[in-house]
Amino acid sequence: xxxxxxxxxxxxxPLEIVELDLEGPKAGEVLVEIKATxxxxxxxxxxxxxxxxxxxxxxxxxxxxxxxxxVGAGVTSLKPGDHVIPLYTPExxxxxxxxxxxxxxxxxxxxxxxxxxxPDGTSRFSYKGETIYHYMGCSxxxxxxxxxxxxxxxxxxxxPFDKVFYIGCGVTTGVGxxxxxxxxxxxxxxxVFGLGGIGLNVVQGLKLAGADMIxxxxxxxxxxxxxxxxxxxxxxxxxxxxxDIVPHLVALTRRGxxxxxxxxxxxxxxxxxxxxxxxxxxxxxxxxKSVVIGVAGAGQEISxxxxxxxxxxxxxxxxxxxxxxxxxxxxxxxxxxxxxxxIDPMITHTLRLEDINQGFELMHHGESIxxxxxx
Ligand code: NAD
Ligand code: AHE
Ligand code: ZN
Numbered sequence: 260x261x262x263x264x265x266x267x268x269x270x271x272x273p274l275e276i277v278e279l280d281l282e283g284p285k286a287g288e289v290l291v292e293i294k295a296t297x298x299x300x301x302x303x304x305x306x307x308x309x310x311x312x313x314x315x316x317x318x319x320x321x322x323x324x325x326x327x328x329x330v331g332a333g334v335t336s337l338k339p340g341d342h343v344i345p346l347y348t349p350e351x352x353x354x355x356x357x358x359x360x361x362x363x364x365x366x367x368x369x370x371x372x373x374x375x376x377x378p379d380g381t382s383r384f385s386y387k388g389e390t391i392y393h394y395m396g397c398s399x400x401x402x403x404x405x406x407x408x409x410x411x412x413x414x415x416x417x418x419p420f421d422k423v424f425y426i427g428c429g430v431t432t433g434v435g436x437x438x439x440x441x442x443x444x445x446x447x448x449x450x451v452f453g454l455g456g457i458g459l460n461v462v463q464g465l466k467l468a469g470a471d472m473i474x475x476x477x478x479x480x481x482x483x484x485x486x487x488x489x490x491x492x493x494x495x496x497x498x499x500x501x502x503d504i505v506p507h508l509v510a511l512t513r514r515g516x517x518x519x520x521x522x523x524x525x526x527x528x529x530x531x532x533x534x535x536x537x538x539x540x541x542x543x544x545x546x547x548k549s550v551v552i553g554v555a556g557a558g559q560e561i562s563x564x565x566x567x568x569x570x571x572x573x574x575x576x577x578x579x580x581x582x583x584x585x586x587x588x589x590x591x592x593x594x595x596x597x598x599x600x601x602i603d604p605m606i607t608h609t610l611r612l613e614d615i616n617q618g619f620e621l622m623h624h625g626e627s628i629x630x631x632x633x634x
Contacts, residue, residue, distance in 0.1 A: 261278050262281045263276065263277070266279070266391060270315060277386055283383075286333050289331065290330075291327055292402065293399050294634055296323035296632050297322035297456075300456065309556030309557055317392035317394045318393065325345075327341040345406055346409075351409045352409075372395065378407055415593060423592050426591050433461040433464055433580065436464065448472040451473065451476065452528060454476075455528060458528035459605060471492075473491045474494070476504065478498055505541050508541040526549075536563050550577055552576070607630065608621055
């Protein structure tokens with residue numbers, strides 16, 4: 260069939276809207292009509308050329324929602340008409356990782372996914388006879404896409420596509436980092452570095468977990484009001500304080516009898532490796548947990564004094580908030596539908612596919628939280 264998509268023909272170049280060819284679903288695969296897709300910072304990261312796995316030409320986009328149009332042979336859990344959210348972290352429930360119950364990082368199709376291909380080693384997309392690569396197994400910047408059955412979460416058909424698309428990455432990553440990865444308890448102190456599309460969902464998750472003190476750190480003062488809107492109790496702009504951010508945060512979190520200071524939990528939502536170090540070092544001696552969410556460019560590394568770990572801090576990371584997509588994503592959609600989670604105010608801009616490049620500009624200028632593209 261023919262479909263319309265925003266294609267990344269080369270790194271650092273604007274996406275181009277073209278009509279391309281899409282092959283139908285093979286065995287174990289599903290054809291999905293995408294109704295709404297978000298633009299996540301990770302899409303911009305890959306388009307920048309800094310992603311070691313970035314391939315061109317490809318169809319980016321990994322945060323979407325849509326409807327099943329057709330299923331391939333052997334597909335049993337989905338049928339035409341089902342409403343779905345694509346999963347860049349699939350859940351096969353059979354691989355050693357899924358069976359371990361220790362991680363959400365299913366390995367069933369990771370190798371081919373990282374090469375921009377379907378599990379059989381081929382692409383379903385082409386343009387003028389040339390292969391176009393899939394991206395993160397999703398390619399939601401296309402009006403139609405094909406995914407493996409294990410990479411689709413079936414959701415409540417009453418859920419609005421133009422809101423729950425965000426559960427395909429941002430909401431689940433932020434809220435899941437708090438609940439699944441850090442396992443934050445009521446009364447905790449926390450610092451969130453970067454109050455963008457992910458960081459605000461970490462703030463929202465901390466509020467849900469009952470954290471007492473939620474400190475947001477951002478270099479953009481406009482993010483103060485955004486953080487407060489979702490439960491942030493304190494705001495720090497590192498460019499407007501005297502001295503280093505780490506002692507500043509340690510002093511701010513000093514409470515109780517020991518007066519040591521440092522947050523129980525810290526989260527990096529910037530992708531900046533200097534910030535990742537600050538986040539670790541701003542966590543509490545003896546028990547602080549620091550979670551890396553941000554994605555850093557090719558060749559970048561993190562460092563700290565080993566003494567920071569010897570003295571009881573834990574440095575950890577999370578992909579897709581530790582969520583097992585087919586199991587957890589439908590539940591998060593239900594949380595939204597019942598009012599437990601907020602999404603609507605974070606969707607600041609609604610765009611047509613033709614205007615998708617504007618969505619990247621808005622993000623780079625710090626003007627959007629999430630832009631949604633509607634097909
Ligand atoms: P965003 O652009 O919406 O937000 C980033 C925020 O960080 C902005 O508010 C910006 O002002 C702030 N910031 C930048 N530099 C800073 C600094 N030095 N100190 C403090 N604040 C700073 O991006 P997003 O969509 O929220 O994504 C955030 C990061 O999370 C990206 O690196 C993205 O690739 C990554 N991500 C990871 C996962 C995962 O599964 N691990 C999922 C989604 C996104
Ligand atoms: N491809 C990059 C890594 C990018 C990355 O870490 N992606 C996250 C999701 S970001 C969503 O916005 C992820 O899920 N990572 C786990 C995985 O298996 O990709 C690189 O460095 O090669
Ligand atoms: Zn994302």
